[in-house]
Amino acid sequence: QSVLTQPPSASGTPGQRVTISCSGSSSNIGTNYVYWYQQLPGTAPKLLIYKNNLRPSGVPDRFSGSKSGTSASLAISGLRSEDEADYYCAAWDDSLSGPAFGGGAKLTVL
Amino acid sequence: QLQLQESGPGLVKPSETLSLTCTVSGDSLSSNENYWGWIRQPPGKGLEWLGNMYYSGNTYYNPSLKSRVAISVDTSRNQFSLRLSSVTAADTAVYYCARVPANGGSVDYWGQGTLITVSS
Numbered sequence: 001q002s003v004l005t006q007p008p009s010a011s012g013t014p015g016q017r018v019t020i021s022c023s024g025s026s027s028n029i030g031t032n033y034v035y036w037y038q039q040l041p042g043t044a045p046k047l048l049i050y051k052n053n054l055r056p057s058g059v060p061d062r063f064s065g066s067k068s069g070t071s072a073s074l075a076i077s078g079l080r081s082e083d084e085a086d087y088y089c090a091a092w093d094d095s096l097s098g099p100a101f102g103g104g105a106k107l108t109v110l
Numbered sequence: 111q112l113q114l115q116e117s118g119p120g121l122v123k124p125s126e127t128l129s130l131t132c133t134v135s136g137d138s139l140s141s142n143e144n145y146w147g148w149i150r151q152p153p154g155k156g157l158e159w160l161g162n163m164y165y166s167g168n169t170y171y172n173p174s175l176k177s178r179v180a181i182s183v184d185t186s187r188n189q190f191s192l193r194l195s196s197v198t199a200a201d202t203a204v205y206y207c208a209r210v211p212a213n214g215g216s217v218d219y220w221g222q223g224t225l226i227t228v229s230s
Contacts, residue, residue: 001130006173032214033213033214035215035216035218036215036223037217044221044222045157045217046207046218047217047218047220050216050218056162087154089215090157090216090217092214092215092216093209096159096173097170098145098161098162098170099147099149099159099164099210099216100159101149101157101159102156103156103227104157104223
């Protein structure tokens with residue numbers, strides 16, 4: 001049972017825009033930054049979005065993040081086949097004194 | 111450039127203690143800017159935070175594992191370690207060490223991960 005709630009799956013066709021939601025509480029998303037990760041099979045998670053909506057160097061601007069209250073969203077525009085991966089949200093949890101993770105959403109590019 | 115590298119046995123027998131070490135290069139475990147922690151991922155499943163340590167020596171653990179997990183640090187070698195006792199098959203996972211900024215964030219750097227299998 002993950003602390004943050006994500007839909008288990010999402011899908012879209014090439015060129016489309018898809019969003020993945022992440023729901024939490026006042027002890028995590030409500031008071032701390034949201035991070036997003038992309039994980040390809042057999043690899044470590046890769047930082048995609050940090051501090052709610054910032055992109056590390058090298059991450060395309062097709063990826064964007066937003067936060068409102070105790071929820072957050074990752075949007076991917078201009079969907080490409082190489083975007084097919086698992087996506088995780090995370091946020092520091094004040095109750096845990098550690099990061100809380102979502103269960104992950106598997107993105108399929110149809 | 112910051113790098114984290116896990117090292118460990120690969121195979122652990124049930125009821126024994128799993129021990130892993132993370133070697134950090136490019137940053138100092140003595141800095142007050144970050145937490146250093148462990149996260150695992152069972153095959154085909156999601157990410158689970160195990161625990162963090164801070165430069166002050168304070169440690170924080172996942173309540174579901176608190177009685178079995180311990181994190182320690184060797185600042186002279188810039189390494190931190192994980193011990194997980196009384197392991198079962200359910201502890202089979204890829205174990206990652208990670209850096210977490212101490213400003214209300216989440217993991218910004220990950221190790222490559224190491225697969226630990228619990229089996230007799």
